Amino acid sequence: MDLGLTKATAFIAGASSGLGKAVARELLREGARVAICSRSKKRIFAAAEQLKKDVPEADTILPVVCDVTDEAQIESALDQTVDAFGGLNLLVSNAGGPATGMIGDHSATDWRAALELNLMSTINLCRHALPYLRKAVASPSGLARILMISSLSAKQPVPGLYLSNVSRAGVQGFAKSLSEELGPEGITVNTILPGYTLTDRLAHLSESLNEQTGKSIEEIEAGWSSSSALKRIGTEDEFAAAAVFLLSRRASFITGVALTVDGGAVKSLL
Ligand SMILES: NC(=O)c1ccc[n+]([C@@H]2O[C@H](COP(=O)([O-])OP(=O)(O)OC[C@H]3O[C@@H](n4cnc5c(N)ncnc54)[C@H](OP(=O)(O)O)[C@@H]3O)[C@@H](O)[C@H]2O)c1
Incomplete structure (x- = not known):
């Protein structure tokens, strides 16, 4: 199946390691041009070097330093990406996960930090990418997609992961609202919920x-x-395969979906 991603432009947050980096690798294999970001200059440049080795045929990979809890850094990172690529078709929101603990373990400051890391970062990435995605969907390429990396805890709260359970629930509310608003414009918005990977x-x-x-x-x-x-x-590659499908042209009638990639860990019927 041709996923139709050749020359598509992508920004992937939280991609110096783990799931974000695996999605970048798979998009590069599909011929996309990919910007990756993380907080650490050393780690994000090392990731870009590694990805070039993993995918020698890769088109362009652009490492960008950006802490997604800082709105100004998000704006600047997206601007750098669009300056380099001339546009933006695909946004993948992602960051590290918050700390584990029970109700007595987290201060109000911890709660706010977790919401900044996993909820506000998602909202701000989308807010600032949206003007570029709107341009992309109106351009001859016509491709604009948002994919939010969340967690199975959005569907089935995980004991000891209060900070994740609560912030992911917020992401789902945001994603569904956004998918409704952007649907008529042809921009798809989906979340992908990893299980243990x-x-x-x-x-x-x-x-x-x-x-x-x-x-x-x-x-x-x-x-x-x-x-x-x-x-x-699960493996990172298994996760990335599902993510890249949702980002592809072939996923054109899928929006507002929360796809678990968890080997069947969530036990609900739907
Ligand atoms: N792996 C799993 O089993 C699993 C299961 C469920 C949910 N998840 C969720 O999926 C997401 C990704 O997980 P992962 O396993 O890939 O984690 P990971 O291996 O720790 O990777 C997280 C990435 O995010 C970057 N990052 C962290 N904080 C950031 C920030 N403030 N701004 C920009 N980049 C930031 C890290 O880079 P730097 O340190 O260089 O900034 C790193 O590249 C997390 O939210 C996690 O909770 C993972």
């Missing part, structure tokens, strides 16, 4: 649970695997 974040999570509970890393990972129907943890 082997990335740096998951490795850190298992280390911190190992310290907190004394359980071995193997036991912790086995627990995560057993929660899914497929009885294993």
